[in-house]
Amino acid sequence: MLGPVVPASHLAGILSDGIPRSITELTGLSGLARSTVRERVGELVSIDLLCPTGQTVSRGGRPTALFQIRDDSWLVLAVDLGVRHCQVGVTNMFGTLLATHRMDIDIADGPDIILALVTQVAVNLLQRNGISPDCIRAVGVGLPGPVEHATGRPIDPPVMPGWHQADVPAALRSHFGVPVLVDNDVNAAVLGERLLGWPDCSDLVYVKVSTGIGAGIVSHGQLLRGAQGAAGDIGHVLLHSTARQQCRCGRVGCLEAAAGGDAIVRTLAQEYGRDVTSLTDVVRLAQAGDAQVSQLLRESGRAVGDVLVASVSLLNPSTIVLGGTLGELGDHLLTAVRETVYARGSSLATRDLTITRSKAGADAALVGAGVLGIEHLLSREYIQERIDLATGTLSMNRP
Numbered sequence: 001m002l003g004p005v006v007p008a009s010h011l012a013g014i015l016s017d018g019i020p021r022s023i024t025e026l027t028g029l030s031g032l033a034r035s036t037v038r039e040r041v042g043e044l045v046s047i048d049l050l051c052p053t054g055q056t057v058s059r060g061g062r063p064t065a066l067f068q069i070r071d072d073s074w075l076v077l078a079v080d081l082g083v084r085h086c087q088v089g090v091t092n093m094f095g096t097l098l099a100t101h102r103m104d105i106d107i108a109d110g111p112d113i114i115l116a117l118v119t120q121v122a123v124n125l126l127q128r129n130g131i132s133p134d135c136i137r138a139v140g141v142g143l144p145g146p147v148e149h150a151t152g153r154p155i156d157p158p159v160m161p162g163w164h165q166a167d168v169p170a171a172l173r174s175h176f177g178v179p180v181l182v183d184n185d186v187n188a189a190v191l192g193e194r195l196l197g198w199p200d201c202s203d204l205v206y207v208k209v210s211t212g213i214g215a216g217i218v219s220h221g222q223l224l225r226g227a228q229g230a231a232g233d234i235g236h237v238l239l240h241s242t243a244r245q246q247c248r249c250g251r252v253g254c255l256e257a258a259a260g261g262d263a264i265v266r267t268l269a270q271e272y273g274r275d276v277t278s279l280t281d282v283v284r285l286a287q288a289g290d291a292q293v294s295q296l297l298r299e300s301g302r303a304v305g306d307v308l309v310a311s312v313s314l315l316n317p318s319t320i321v322l323g324g325t326l327g328e329l330g331d332h333l334l335t336a337v338r339e340t341v342y343a344r345g346s347s348l349a350t351r352d353l354t355i356t357r358s359k360a361g362a363d364a365a366l367v368g369a370g371v372l373g374i375e376h377l378l379s380r381e382y383i384q385e386r387i388d389l390a391t392g393t394l395s396m397n398r399p
């Protein structure tokens, strides 16, 4: 059966900034007829997504009701999985984190152990914060590897042994019984970064520089995933054809193999004879102003900049933010990225280009995982399905 010509999700999208509005205001902002707005708002109230919230006085002096998206009973479970860390959080429909828990993990323990752990942590988190599981309407997950968008499954993830083709959505759906949206952690991070730091920026690139290197791209206000979900996977772009460094993906000469965290650790330990075994050691030395580490961070920044020059030509972003352990570490890497991109990018593409550090910091991917869920809940298909269920045009028993 055909849904209404103008979906209610259009109005829900307008209200997703959290500002309560009257029917008159929604009529003006949506460009729809007042009767249509009234009808669609009624539908959104019937599925409990909108609620009346106080009143304002109209120009005629009469009180009129304001409507807003519920911030108490429509919540999203957000999961940010890294190679060594896991964050679980609960967000409302505006992306505000209501509760979080962070712990150390080893992603190589595999999907069965890690997803059971995530589920248990989430259950405890809800309990501890007095949040009813019924309020969780969707689960959003960021994974540290390539994710096939159509299935939500990781595909040949270089740093996630045992996770190839793992059915992450099914594993979490079996417990929570709600839609599960899975994406690459950098795709999640660009959504979180935009929400927290750059709400008015429609062309944003988030570059994570850590053990791995990757980019999340928002173009024209939309997350750019590409055909399979691999857009922005810049860590394995060939940097120089003469480079010989073996990458963890199996090839040689990748950006990540020259500029990622492992490369810096290896150079410090093997070439400079320093007592360095992990990225944590690199961070400690950088914060102490170590000259060799500063030099390596600048080299890393130049390599990242070399690859970003091509990205700037292809995408013409207005803002590039650097995130991740190395991307947010001091000024050396950032300065080298800026110098390289501004020197080599075309003048039109770089004239108003901002290159800066992440504002969202360590929360970018977690909040972004929440945004994955929020965007699904506000999608035309999801809202129409809820309305059809509420009005009885769709059987509850339909699979």
Ligand SMILES: [Zn+2]
Pocket (backbone or CB within 6 Å): 235, 236, 247, 248, 249, 250, 251, 254, 256, 257
């Ligand atoms: Zn590689």
